[in-house]
Amino acid sequence: MILKKITKALTLDVDCVALDCEDGVAINRKEQARATIRGVLDKGRPDQSKTDLGVRVNSIDSGLCHSDLESCLSGNNLPDTILLPKVESSEHLKWFADEISHLVKNDNKINLIIFIESAMAFVNLVDICKSAVQLSKRFNFVPTTLVFGSDDFCANIGATRTSNSIEILHARQKLVLTAKAFNLQAIDMVYIQYKDLDGLKAQSEEGMRMGYTGKQVIHPGQVPVVQEAFLPTKTQIDWAQGLLRSFEEHQKTGKVPEKWLIILGAFAYRGSMIDMPTMKQAQNIMKLAKLSK
Ligand SMILES: CC(=O)SCCNC(=O)CCNC(=O)[C@H](O)C(C)(C)COP(=O)(O)OP(=O)(O)OC[C@H]1O[C@@H](n2cnc3c(N)ncnc32)[C@H](O)[C@@H]1OP(=O)(O)O
Ligand SMILES: O=CC(=O)O
Numbered sequence: 001m002i003l004k005k006i007t008k009a010l011t012l013d014v015d016c017v018a019l020d021c022e023d024g025v026a027i028n029r030k031e032q033a034r035a036t037i038r039g040v041l042d043k044g045r046p047d048q049s050k051t052d053l054g055v056r057v058n059s060i061d062s063g064l065c066h067s068d069l070e071s072c073l074s075g076n077n078l079p080d081t082i083l084l085p086k087v088e089s090s091e092h093l094k095w096f097a098d099e100i101s102h103l104v105k106n107d108n109k110i111n112l113i114i115f116i117e118s119a120m121a122f123v124n125l126v127d128i129c130k131s132a133v134q135l136s137k138r139f140n141f142v143p144t145t146l147v148f149g150s151d152d153f154c155a156n157i158g159a160t161r162t163s164n165s166i167e168i169l170h171a172r173q174k175l176v177l178t179a180k181a182f183n184l185q186a187i188d189m190v191y192i193q194y195k196d197l198d199g200l201k202a203q204s205e206e207g208m209r210m211g212y213t214g215k216q217v218i219h220p221g222q223v224p225v226v227q228e229a230f231l232p233t234k235t236q237i238d239w240a241q242g243l244l245r246s247f248e249e250h251q252k253t254g255k256v257p258e259k260w261l262i263i264l265g266a267f268a269y270r271g272s273m274i275d276m277p278t279m280k281q282a283q284n285i286m287k288l289a290k291l292s293k
């Protein structure tokens with residue numbers, strides 16, 4: 001990632017900027033990318049910026065990861081987050097924990113975002129998550145997120161991309177399911193046709209409906225489309241607020257509003273049966289709406 005793009009990325013209103021040493025960087029530019037990233041970290045984040053500053057290092061099996069980590073974890077300003085691509089086993093996590101323990105000299109806890117992007121990674125996914133959580137109790141990193149690396153995944157399993165993405169459906173669902181089981185965020189795939197904003201919107205909304213909490217972006221033009229797709233709509237917020245207000249009222253007064261028909265603990269609201277799972281969905285919507293303010 002060249003300095004011009006990094007400078008631009010740091011002005012964007014995004015949750016996390018990933019400074020890339022991996023697949024966005026040509027093999028003969030790795031040293032240069034490390035030096036550029038070191039320079040950006042040394043300068044410090046722009047004033048008022050709340051954006052999480054991350055570095056995507058090269059994969060452990062590439063043989064380049066140690067030098068990437070050594071470079072970005074030296075100096076006074078550390079990245080908030082390391083994005084670790086092509087994680088395939090708990091051994092990879094052990095290697096990473098060992099590196100971190102040698103390279104991070106203070107008590108800082110570095111966030112860890114884990115890329116899952118091969119058949120082997122999916123076969124070992126539960127072990128990877130268990131190992132990340134266990135190791136984080138003894139080493140100074142915090143696993144926060146799983147990312148679905150769909151492009152590498154398709155290359156790895158020999159899949160052909162289709163318009164309805166059927167070839168990645170199982171993996172895409174498995175990732176979100178496993179992430180949630182371990183209380184991790186799930187970040188959805190990249191949409192590489194970066195000029196096709198309608199296609200991006202459709203894929204982002206699909207990911208959001210599947211339970212993903214966000215999406216990777218590769219171009220500034222993708223940011224507003226993705227953010228809008230992952231935030232609750234006004235209609236959803238009105239529905240959730242109305243439902244929670246009515247429920248609270250009911251809890252206080254013990255009275256059933258006339259429009260509610262109580263059947264075995266459930267009630268009717270705006271034409272739907274509501275019980276605890278729907279109340280929790282309404283709470284999720286409001287939590288997300290508050291977080292985005
Ligand atoms: C599967 C994976 O691993 S995905 C991750 C690896 N891939 C990447 O990181 C690719 C990141 N994206 C890019 O490099 C670029 O967006 C490209 C190559 C796809 C297109 O780049 P360009 O042809 O320069 O796009 P375009 O001309 O539309 O850019 C418009 C502006 O946005 C900037 N821009 C484009 N992409 C980015 C980016 N990722 N981050 C920050 N700024 C960017 C350009 O510098 C340009 O800035 P300017 O208006 O100030 O001159
Ligand atoms: O790293 C991302 C991918 O899709 O591969």
Ligand SMILES: [Mg+2]
Pocket residue numbers: 023085115117149151152
């Ligand atoms: Mg990848």
